Amino acid sequence: MSKRFRYCIIGAGAAGLAALKTLRDLGIAAECFEKAAKPGGHWHHDYDALHLITPKNSSFFDDFPMPADYPLYPSRQQVCDYIQSYVDAFQLHEHIHYHSAIEQIVPQGEQGEGGWQVWVNGEARHFDGVLVANGHLWDPALPPQAADFQGISLHSAAYRNTRQIKGKVLVVGFGNSGCDLAVDAAQQRFDTTIVMRRGQVFQPKALFGMPRAELPFINELPAELQNSLMQVLIMASLGNWKNYPGMPQPDSFNLDEQPPVVNNLLLYWIQHGRIAIKPAITAIENKTVTFSDGSQQQYDTILWATGFHTRLPFLADELLEWQLGVPLRTAGMTLPTRLENLWFVGLAAPRGAQWPVYCAQTRLIARMIELKQQGMRNLAGLFARQQVAETRIDIVRRIWQLNMDETHRTLDMLTSLSRDDYQPVVAHSY
Amino acid sequence: MSKRFRYCIIGAGAAGLAALKTLRDLGIAAECFEKAAKPGGHWHHDYDALHLITPKNSSFFDDFPMPADYPLYPSRQQVCDYIQSYVDAFQLHEHIHYHSAIEQIVPQGEQGEGGWQVWVNGEARHFDGVLVANGHLWDPALPPQAADFQGISLHSAAYRNTRQIKGKVLVVGFGNSGCDLAVDAAQQRFDTTIVMRRGQVFQPKALFGMPRAELPFINELPAELQNSLMQVLIMASLGNWKNYPGMPQPDSFNLDEQPPVVNNLLLYWIQHGRIAIKPAITAIENKTVTFSDGSQQQYDTILWATGFHTRLPFLADELLEWQLGVPLRTAGMTLPTRLENLWFVGLAAPRGAQWPVYCAQTRLIARMIELKQQGMRNLAGLFARQQVAETRIDIVRRIWQLNMDETHRTLDMLTSLSRDDYQPVVAHSY
Numbered sequence: 001m002s003k004r005f006r007y008c009i010i011g012a013g014a015a016g017l018a019a020l021k022t023l024r025d026l027g028i029a030a031e032c033f034e035k036a037a038k039p040g041g042h043w044h045h046d047y048d049a050l051h052l053i054t055p056k057n058s059s060f061f062d063d064f065p066m067p068a069d070y071p072l073y074p075s076r077q078q079v080c081d082y083i084q085s086y087v088d089a090f091q092l093h094e095h096i097h098y099h100s101a102i103e104q105i106v107p108q109g110e111q112g113e114g115g116w117q118v119w120v121n122g123e124a125r126h127f128d129g130v131l132v133a134n135g136h137l138w139d140p141a142l143p144p145q146a147a148d149f150q151g152i153s154l155h156s157a158a159y160r161n162t163r164q165i166k167g168k169v170l171v172v173g174f175g176n177s178g179c180d181l182a183v184d185a186a187q188q189r190f191d192t193t194i195v196m197r198r199g200q201v202f203q204p205k206a207l208f209g210m211p212r213a214e215l216p217f218i219n220e221l222p223a224e225l226q227n228s229l230m231q232v233l234i235m236a237s238l239g240n241w242k243n244y245p246g247m248p249q250p251d252s253f254n255l256d257e258q259p260p261v262v263n264n265l266l267l268y269w270i271q272h273g274r275i276a277i278k279p280a281i282t283a284i285e286n287k288t289v290t291f292s293d294g295s296q297q298q299y300d301t302i303l304w305a306t307g308f309h310t311r312l313p314f315l316a317d318e319l320l321e322w323q324l325g326v327p328l329r330t331a332g333m334t335l336p337t338r339l340e341n342l343w344f345v346g347l348a349a350p351r352g353a354q355w356p357v358y359c360a361q362t363r364l365i366a367r368m369i370e371l372k373q374q375g376m377r378n379l380a381g382l383f384a385r386q387q388v389a390e391t392r393i394d395i396v397r398r399i400w401q402l403n404m405d406e407t408h409r410t411l412d413m414l415t416s417l418s419r420d421d422y423q424p425v426v427a428h429s430y
Numbered sequence: 431m432s433k434r435f436r437y438c439i440i441g442a443g444a445a446g447l448a449a450l451k452t453l454r455d456l457g458i459a460a461e462c463f464e465k466a467a468k469p470g471g472h473w474h475h476d477y478d479a480l481h482l483i484t485p486k487n488s489s490f491f492d493d494f495p496m497p498a499d500y501p502l503y504p505s506r507q508q509v510c511d512y513i514q515s516y517v518d519a520f521q522l523h524e525h526i527h528y529h530s531a532i533e534q535i536v537p538q539g540e541q542g543e544g545g546w547q548v549w550v551n552g553e554a555r556h557f558d559g560v561l562v563a564n565g566h567l568w569d570p571a572l573p574p575q576a577a578d579f580q581g582i583s584l585h586s587a588a589y590r591n592t593r594q595i596k597g598k599v600l601v602v603g604f605g606n607s608g609c610d611l612a613v614d615a616a617q618q619r620f621d622t623t624i625v626m627r628r629g630q631v632f633q634p635k636a637l638f639g640m641p642r643a644e645l646p647f648i649n650e651l652p653a654e655l656q657n658s659l660m661q662v663l664i665m666a667s668l669g670n671w672k673n674y675p676g677m678p679q680p681d682s683f684n685l686d687e688q689p690p691v692v693n694n695l696l697l698y699w700i701q702h703g704r705i706a707i708k709p710a711i712t713a714i715e716n717k718t719v720t721f722s723d724g725s726q727q728q729y730d731t732i733l734w735a736t737g738f739h740t741r742l743p744f745l746a747d748e749l750l751e752w753q754l755g756v757p758l759r760t761a762g763m764t765l766p767t768r769l770e771n772l773w774f775v776g777l778a779a780p781r782g783a784q785w786p787v788y789c790a791q792t793r794l795i796a797r798m799i800e801l802k803q804q805g806m807r808n809l810a811g812l813f814a815r816q817q818v819a820e821t822r823i824d825i826v827r828r829i830w831q832l833n834m835d836e837t838h839r840t841l842d843m844l845t846s847l848s849r850d851d852y853q854p855v856v857a858h859s860y
């Protein structure tokens with residue numbers, strides 16, 4: 001090949017590392033830029049109580065199982081060590097620039113058909129394409145009320161452990177982080193309340209002593225029956241909202257129609273009186289919180305487990321189509337709808353283990369890279385016309401997998417396309 | 431009634447208090463002697479992490495439900511407060527002597543047919559009968575190896591919280607206390623190992639979000655089907671020993687054939703790598719523990735959750751028939767096999783809520799008291815011939831209940847017995 005193509009990967013978290021290793025294995029030259037001093041991303045500064053939600057048996061980078069002596073659900077520190085050993089095992093370090101926050105990426109040609117100019121450490125470099133793996137769990141989303149609270153106020157992103165908190169604790173949000181934070185506070189004997197402004201079917205981490213992903217007899221059922229059986233098993237294991245005083249009724253019992261929140265301990269401590277439930281916050285004044293049922297209570301600490309904004313600070317927002325705060329994507333959630341030679345790795349959370357997703361996305365991207373190198377133009381536009389672009393990040397895994405499969409078939413077709421297949425007729429005016 | 435009968439109750443723990451209230455409600459004069467300064471027994475000095483294992487909906491003294499704002503599984507402190515409020519509500523204080531350890535009780539007549547001489551605070555008093563409610567969870571049973579350990583060594587009876595421990599922690603014993611202690615240490619981020627020298631089917635605290643006792647559709651099944659369904663539900667919820675690395679296979683999956691150990695969290699933290707399992711201890715030297723698989727490990731702390739001896743320090747052991755360290759009893763486990771006018775309240779743990787057991791036992795005892803007052807002799811001997819005496823303390827509740835029912839029927843019969851029913855024939859020699 002006369003021209004030497006080079007690709008830029010933004011971020012050396014799990015997604016960026018998976019992208020780097022996968023591209024290089026396929027012979028595609030790539031460099032990774034990481035703003036921090038080491039690889040691993042958010043795992044280094046997540047809260048101490050964090051364990052992997054998905055089991056180690058399915059949660060690993062391609063070609064790199066977790067150590068045999070790891071528990072089924074490794075701790076945050078074990079995950080950090082695992083990621084570090086991945087970098088070491090495949091000698092990824094030499095392809096990563098640390099302390100290198102990407103300042104700006106600029107499309108060459110209106111949509112990046114000519115590649116991308118990448119600004120880092122005050123210098124511009126040219127890349128034939130960019131893989132964006134900067135994460136979507138770093139820019140805290142806080143409700144406006146948060147500014148009114150005069151006690152200790154921490155977003156989950158800043159929370160490490162109970163040494164940061166004191167007194168009566170209110171946790172706002174009941175996603176996976178909110179549950180973990182409430183449980184952490186309760187287990188350290190803080191008077192703990194969690195805000196639940198709607199119901200939720202909480203899923204146990206294991207059924208039959210095994211993680212969901214390891215229950216093959218369930219996974220082989222038709223989707224509808226999978227859901228029904230899961231509902232029954234969850235009910236047998238954890239009951240329903242009525243068993244937990246103060247819990248609102250879920251809008252749906254269909255697991256596909258609500259975020260997946262996997263937590264046994266929240267429910268356990270609610271039944272032991274160590275975590276109370278309150279409805280939505282309507283106002284905060286000084287340290288007094290007013291709830292939608294009219295009740296008021298003083299708190300010393302509020303932990304905001306209220307999620308994150310998706311942000312791409314290095315890319316002009318108007319270059320992407322945004323919906324509900326997320327750029328629209330096709331092709332397994334990797335491809336923006338109107339930019340060329342730019343892909344996302346990891347701006348997708350198909351339910352279940354995440355690291356295999358990053359590897360699979362990168363293999364898909366590698367096929368698109370090959371097509372682009374062979375001269376295919378307007379790939380983003382083609383897929384935007386073929387597929388319904390996704391605004392979600394959380395997605396039922398089998399839905400995402402169907403889209404991955406369809407995308408691979410489309411790429412098969414595009415790859416086999418020759419000039420003979422398509423002879424544009426020049427339009428004449430009569 | 432010409433003679434005024436008086437009864438002595440030993441201990442003002444939950445069992446003694448239930449006995450005092452129940453006897454007095456039935457018009458039977460009773461006084462309670464308590465060695466401590468307040469009522470409530472072991473609940474005052476149990477470990478901080480203790481919650482009631484059985485739910486508040488079934489766990490209460492007759493006529494005295496737990497407060498409506500209590501959680502399903504109240505904490506140790508809430509139980510203490512509940513017991514105190516029971517004493518206050520029924521004005522039991524005036525019938526309790528505090529700081530009054532019973533020194534000795536001496537049968538009047540060889541077996542106590544003439545009542546009992548009770549020595550307390552250096553003085554002897556006569557009572558027509560004694561109800562022994564001194565508890566069976568206060569005299570720590572330690573294996574001989576315990577003396578060899580040079581680190582921090584605490585029996586569960588002396589354990590309060592993790593401020594007492596440090597470093598690498600080994601918990602010996604996997605009954606309810608052993609599980610609680612291991613979980614407490616693990617949740618406070620101690621490196622924790624539990625010794626399991628045999629397997630165990632751990633039961634979840636709740637199924638369908640409800641305590642076992644509140645699953646009426648299960649309780650209405652025949653006993654054998656109850657067990658089968660429970661096994662299936664436990665398996666669906668928690669799996670089996672294979673799902674927990676290092677756990678030995680249980681000798682049986684029949685819940686009736688093993689101690690009831692109710693704990694979700696031990697299994698949870700094992701799967702998260704926060705509690706490890708080791709087999710039986712074969713030797714201890716200084717801080718090094720050798721296990722039956724040949725492995726050795728240093729520990730800084732050993733917590734011995736190795737149970738308790740049953741002791742009646744105020745009663746000459748030879749007056750009772752002992753087997754496996756427990757006095758033999760009939761009649762709902764209240765009646766020793768060869769002593770009259772002496773009963774046990776609470777030396778029995780029919781699976782499920784305990785406080786109703788104490789009340790039911792006392793109502794049964796009250797019937798025997800009435801018979802004794804009417805002149806019935808050798809009641810203990812009669813029951814010892816009619817029933818197989820129990821050596822157990824832990825007993826499947828329906829087995830205990832069957833024995834209670836049978837005992838009530840026998841008492842019906844004995845109560846209706848008149849001189850006309852039985853005319854002894856004097857034996858002649860020809």
